[in-house]
Structure formats: structure tokens, C-alpha cells
């Protein structure tokens with residue numbers, strides 16, 4: 001999306017600010033990005049990426065609740081486009097664009113299937129913008145909309161699965177550091193490993209500081225307030241919250257032999 005904007009840069013429009021406020025009210029741990037990238041609708045202050053993964057059973061329903069709320073309040077909010085990924089009844093992923101005030105083709109407030117490139121780009125985030133189209137390098141009138149945050153937050157909470165706003169985001173930091181996939185370095189007295197988590201409950205690890213190459217695939221789940229990882233020879237528990245900026249602690253319980261401690265930090 002480079003070179004699509006040559007107007008003022010680096011300031012969020014009032015509507016984007018108001019949307020951010022509404023999302024934080026409804027879903028306090030939500031992660032959003034606004035001003036980013038090159039000469040785009042993002043640097044223009046007219047767009048937001050809401051980091052909710054379309055393949056996460058915890059995050060997708062929240063994204064759907066946000067979309068439903070944005071549709072029901074579209075006249076007050078005056079957004080232009082939504083871009084995201086959904087699943088059809090056969091379980092196939094498809095990218096879609098939903099126009100409202102956009103000049104692009106398509107029936108307003110309906111999902112229009114888009115190409116595979118869009119599918120992969122917008123799998124891990126919902127994009128929303130107030131971008132009026134190429135060649136218009138100033139904010140449209142509706143970018144100055146505000147005052148809708150309380151109504152929008154209430155609509156999101158009414159649509160979201162109960163508890164989603166509070167609970168479902170504990171493991172978010174597992175997967176993503178900003179837009180990058182997160183990797184974790186796990187050290188015990190015996191070994192050091194690099195871990196990588198999938199949204200579907202899988203986790204891969206490889207030995208990082210041993211002379212031999214070991215790779216293994218396990219499973220993760222939340223077990224009360226702890227993250228539980230199941231491996232071939234052990235079960236591991238990480239204390240939460242999962243905060244990539246902090247060192248985490250936990251324990252390894254081998255199926256044979258004694259318990260030992262582990263330390264987790266974000267890998268470079």
C-alpha cells in the first residue's frame with residue numbers, strides 16, 4: 001500500500017482515536033496499531049489494525065463482535081472499509097473487504113471475497129479505515145466523527161462471548177510481538193530451547209544451546225492461570241500473565257525424575 005497518500009502524516013484522525021477508546025473500553029487488553037508503514041492510509045492517520053487472529057478460537061469471535069458493532073453503528077462512525085479473513089461453511093478461509101462509504105465496488109455492509117494475497121495479509125488482524133480512495137490526500141468529513149465510543153463499546157460487549165473481554169487475551173503475547181511472530185527462549189538447568197506457538201494449540205521447540213539438533217512438537221493449553229505445555233517426556237507450566245517484556249518463570253515436571261525450574265524470555 002505504499003505511495004497511496006501524500007497528505008499530512010503521523011496524526012490519528014478523531015474517528016480513529018474514538019475507535020481506539022471504544023475498543024479499550026470493551027476489550028482492555030486489546031492490541032491495535034494505527035500510524036505505521038509507508039505512505040499509506042495508516043500513516044495518514046485514517047486506519048487501524050486490530051490484532052485479532054482469524055484462526056484463533058478465542059480471538060475470532062471477538063473480531064466478529066467488533067465487526068457486527070461497526071456495522072450496526074456505521075452511520076454514526078462513517079468508516080470506509082473493513083478487511084479481514086473469515087471461514088466459509090466448509091471451513092475454507094477467504095479474505096474479504098466490506099465497504100461502507102468506500103468508492104470501491106461491492107454492496108455496502110456485505111462481505112466481498114478478495115484474492116489470496118489479502119487472505120494471508122489480513123489473517124492476523126482486522127483492518128478498518130476512513131480512507132476515501134486514491135488521489136484524495138485529505139481526511140474525509142467522517143474522519144472527524146467522534147462521540148461514538150460508549151455506544152460502540154456497549155455494542156461490542158453485547159455481541160462478544162461472555163468473559164471474552166476479560167479472559168481471552170491472556171495468551172496473546174505468546175504469538176505476536178507487534179506484527180512479528182513471537183519466539184521464546186526457555187532455559188532449564190539441563191537445556192535451552194527456542195519455542196514457537198501456533199494458534200491451534202500446537203507448539204514447536206528446538207534445542208538452542210546443545211551440540212545436537214533436537215526438534216519436537218507439543219501442545220499447549222491454558223490450565224487455570226497457568227499455561228500448560230505437553231511434551232513427549234514432560235509437562236511444563238508457565239506462570240502468567242504472558243508478558244513478552246518480562247522474564248517469566250515456571251516448572252518442568254518430567255514423567256520420570258524430579259521437578260525442575262525454568263526461565264522464559266523472548267528470543268531475538
Ligand SMILES: [Zn+2]
Nearest residue numbers: 047048049127
Ligand atoms: Zn491495516
